[in-house]
Amino acid sequence: MAEYWDIKVEDIFNSMQERFRPDGAKDVDAVFGYDILDEGKWKLTVKNNEMKLSKTDDLSGCISTMKADGETFVGVNTGKVDATNAFMSGKVKVEGDMGAFGKTGKLFRKYIIAKKEMTVKEYLADMFATIVPRFKAKEAEGLDAAFAFDLGGPQGGKWTVFIKDKVCTVTTEIEGSPTVTLEFNDAKDYVDFILGKIDAQSILAAGKAAAKGDINMMASKWPILFEKYKDPMGGNVQEQELLVLKKTIAVNQKFSTGPIMGKFLKGLKDKKIYANKCPKCGRLQLPPREVCAECRVRAADFLEVGPKGEVRYMDVVFYAMPDPLTGVARETPYGSINILLDGCKGNETLPHFIRKDQIEKIKSGWNEKKGTRVRPVWEENRIGDIWDIKYFEIDE
Amino acid sequence: MAHKKNRNVGIIGIGQTKHSSHREDVNQPELIHEAVSLALKDANLTMKDIDCVVHGNMELFEMVHSPDLWHVLGTGAYGKDCIRITTGGTVGATLSCASDNLTASGMYDIVMAIGFEKLQEGHTTGGITNMADPLWFRKIQAGALTGSSAYDVEREFGLERANRASLTYRIIMDKHAGLNPNAHRAFGLDFNQIDDLIRTSPKLVGELKLIEMCSQSDGACCVIFACEKKAKEISKTPVWIRDHITVHKEETFSIFGYNREFPVMKTHKFAAEQLFKRNGIKDPLNYFDVFEMYDPASWWAIDWLRDFFDLKGDEHLKLIENKEIMIGGKLPINPSGGVIGSNPIGATALIRVAEAAMQVRGNAGPHQIPTPVNHALASGFGGTMWTVMTMLEKELNW
Numbered sequence A: 001m002a003e004y005w006d007i008k009v010e011d012i013f014n015s016m017q018e019r020f021r022p023d024g025a026k027d028v029d030a031v032f033g034y035d036i037l038d039e040g041k042w043k044l045t046v047k048n049n050e051m052k053l054s055k056t057d058d059l060s061g062c063i064s065t066m067k068a069d070g071e072t073f074v075g076v077n078t079g080k081v082d083a084t085n086a087f088m089s090g091k092v093k094v095e096g097d098m099g100a101f102g103k104t105g106k107l108f109r110k111y112i113i114a115k116k117e118m119t120v121k122e123y124l125a126d127m128f129a130t131i132v133p134r135f136k137a138k139e140a141e142g143l144d145a146a147f148a149f150d151l152g153g154p155q156g157g158k159w160t161v162f163i164k165d166k167v168c169t170v171t172t173e174i175e176g177s178p179t180v181t182l183e184f185n186d187a188k189d190y191v192d193f194i195l196g197k198i199d200a201q202s203i204l205a206a207g208k209a210a211a212k213g214d215i216n217m218m219a220s221k222w223p224i225l226f227e228k229y230k231d232p233m234g235g236n237v238q239e240q241e242l243l244v245l246k247k248t249i250a251v252n253q254k255f256s257t258g259p260i261m262g263k264f265l266k267g268l269k270d271k272k273i274y275a276n277k278c279p280k281c282g283r284l285q286l287p288p289r290e291v292c293a294e295c296r297v298r299a300a301d302f303l304e305v306g307p308k309g310e311v312r313y314m315d316v317v318f319y320a321m322p323d324p325l326t327g328v329a330r331e332t333p334y335g336s337i338n339i340l341l342d343g344c345k346g347n348e349t350l351p352h353f354i355r356k357d358q359i360e361k362i363k364s365g366w367n368e369k370k371g372t373r374v375r376p377v378w379e380e381n382r383i384g385d386i387w388d389i390k391y392f393e394i395d396e
Numbered sequence B: 001m002a003h004k005k006n007r008n009v010g011i012i013g014i015g016q017t018k019h020s021s022h023r024e025d026v027n028q029p030e031l032i033h034e035a036v037s038l039a040l041k042d043a044n045l046t047m048k049d050i051d052c053v054v055h056g057n058m059e060l061f062e063m064v065h066s067p068d069l070w071h072v073l074g075t076g077a078y079g080k081d082c083i084r085i086t087t088g089g090t091v092g093a094t095l096s097c098a099s100d101n102l103t104a105s106g107m108y109d110i111v112m113a114i115g116f117e118k119l120q121e122g123h124t125t126g127g128i129t130n131m132a133d134p135l136w137f138r139k140i141q142a143g144a145l146t147g148s149s150a151y152d153v154e155r156e157f158g159l160e161r162a163n164r165a166s167l168t169y170r171i172i173m174d175k176h177a178g179l180n181p182n183a184h185r186a187f188g189l190d191f192n193q194i195d196d197l198i199r200t201s202p203k204l205v206g207e208l209k210l211i212e213m214c215s216q217s218d219g220a221c222c223v224i225f226a227c228e229k230k231a232k233e234i235s236k237t238p239v240w241i242r243d244h245i246t247v248h249k250e251e252t253f254s255i256f257g258y259n260r261e262f263p264v265m266k267t268h269k270f271a272a273e274q275l276f277k278r279n280g281i282k283d284p285l286n287y288f289d290v291f292e293m294y295d296p297a298s299w300w301a302i303d304w305l306r307d308f309f310d311l312k313g314d315e316h317l318k319l320i321e322n323k324e325i326m327i328g329g330k331l332p333i334n335p336s337g338g339v340i341g342s343n344p345i346g347a348t349a350l351i352r353v354a355e356a357a358m359q360v361r362g363n364a365g366p367h368q369i370p371t372p373v374n375h376a377l378a379s380g381f382g383g384t385m386w387t388v389m390t391m392l393e394k395e396l397n398w
Helices: A009-014 A070-078 A083-088 A098-106 A120-129 A187-194 A200-205 A215-225 A258-269 A356-361 B028-043 B088-104 B124-129 B148-157 B159-179 B191-200 B228-234 B267-278 B298-309 B315-321 B345-361
Strands: A030-037 A040-047 A050-056 A064-069 A093-096 A144-151 A157-164 A167-171 A180-184 A209-213 A273-277 A301-305 A309-317 A334-341 A350-353 A373-378 A389-394 B009-016 B052-056 B081-085 B110-118 B203-205 B218-227 B239-247 B290-292 B375-382 B386-393
Touching (some): A030 A070, A064 A098, A144 A187, A144 A215, A180 A187, A180 A215, A187 A200, A209 A215, A258 A273, A309 B203, B028 B110, B052 B088, B081 B088, B088 B218, B088 B239, B110 B345, B148 B298, B159 B298, B159 B315, B239 B345, B267 B298, B290 B345, B298 B315, B345 B386
Parallel strands (some): B052 B081, B052 B110, B290 B375
Antiparallel strands (some): A064 A093, A144 A157, A157 A167, A180 A209, A273 A301, A309 A334, B009 B218, B239 B386, B375 B386
């Protein structure tokens, strides 16, 4: 099985049970399929806030199936690959019910990349293999010494480090008569000592280790001659799980309308639509605004317009946009229309919605072509709000 | 006459993060710090050299009030003059204008502009909808999405030609983004996919399709500005700011009258005409070597080309169809991949200036235009049809 970022596809699946979030599985009752190229197929059953995963050859009965290659699958699950990009570019394909598959995103905690453990044997091999690169030749002026290591236990071994003429060499046996020999009953203690997990005094005091020969040479020279050993596991700390804090804000707000917009909103209560007129350029403003932005003069003359008019432009909205005022997604598709109410001209249009079942029939108008005629449908209980008009509908 | 400046100002440092939808690994100050460090390194300066920090992003997109206070950990503005600017989609461009003005005025010698956004942390459409008049329009608008540009182009040139032009533009942007290591989205699209994408890409509004819309990115951009004297001392390749223009409009969305006798003021066209006229540029299409355009969707981009360069008939579509806007073409547009490629909104318009300046310096990286870039143009867009345009020059000789 291939590995990506040191992770196998199997690792992702095998950890699913442990990463499963019952919270995210509320209201989910479905079977999902995973078809990973050259790796195999898996079936995930989620029901009653519990999950079951099985490797299978048969993905029939799945509500939706994700198809990807191993690298993309591991990448998306570990955050190494952007999931949206992978989906948009076709590296991840979802067959079946796309909406249902979206729910799998909440089912699991993120996969945290665990670092591998190193054995004592691997540590010793690494420690002595890095002796020469860590050697500081300029500190060895005039030194001629041999440091021997006799490390016991099942994973232990013997090494001698020679320093002569500012050159350092290492052998995997004890040769000749070393200047000093360090003996450890258990090589694991030596590894822990070098990693700083236990101190030399306590090992020596406990009789777990001994030094023969010129102990001072070892104690005073060794730390100067070699750079400190760096743990390739970095202390073997798991990569930190990064938290994302989720907040929802709901606030009450109130806005004063002022007299001009107030007149417009009050008019809606009485089933009347008011525009105001710029005394300088004569254009109508709908809804009424305090001043004409173009002429920068107050506009206080009102005129009743509509309530019927002609559609000049309609946006058909397919994207399920959550309404920021309620958090509820608007039902799609809906038609957002700009209406030229009777009595208005040019760009003096009013935006509103069209009756949902009439979207298909709406024609937008321009100079050469009349748009569809529409009329407002009023709410029974009107409060002075743009939604006192429920929507517009075709007037024929 | 260009607008009055007490002294010239040059861009001497640029830094930007990799733009992405996956930056859960850092918080907001940490993300900003990445761009700030890169810009300081690029300019070979330290925070001690910065006289003033100008900070900006979209108001309330992340629902944090006065984010410049929290972000001071990343901006380095502690104990310094720091000004916060927020002007909607144009904010990045306004950061650049303000930094230029603050330096040109003589108030500060070195000013750092920082644009930022973490769109994954807030609610973009919620933020945009809260811009609308709360007395009535907030309830009926649909965020930043509209198919009106598509409708306009389609009505004038027919659905098939319009669709193909939009997708050609989109794929050119994807090819450019593929060259830009900082771009958020590069799918590896090719021109032979046009028909397929027209058919399969989900529609958002009208003919506006998912593939044609900009991304929602996390990212930050930092640009350092210096007065002429300092710029020449510090940088071997300062990029000079020749002029910039900002044009605002009434906030109302009632712009869909569709009556030729009552033309709607188009701020891009208006701004471009003013800017080129006062700088004596008669043929902008030939004058500029690169244009970093704020292109929120490919439909808007193809429509706006006509406004920016005062093109007649179908000249704008031909530029796209003949791939003259690709790197290596007559006027490369968005070698960076543009806003469709990466869109951390508060940084987006500053990235336009930064990317244009990198092209002038000649060290943009894999997406560098191969021919010399002496004159560059950048645009910002936001609000309801607001425009900011910035002109950059390699030589101080205008």
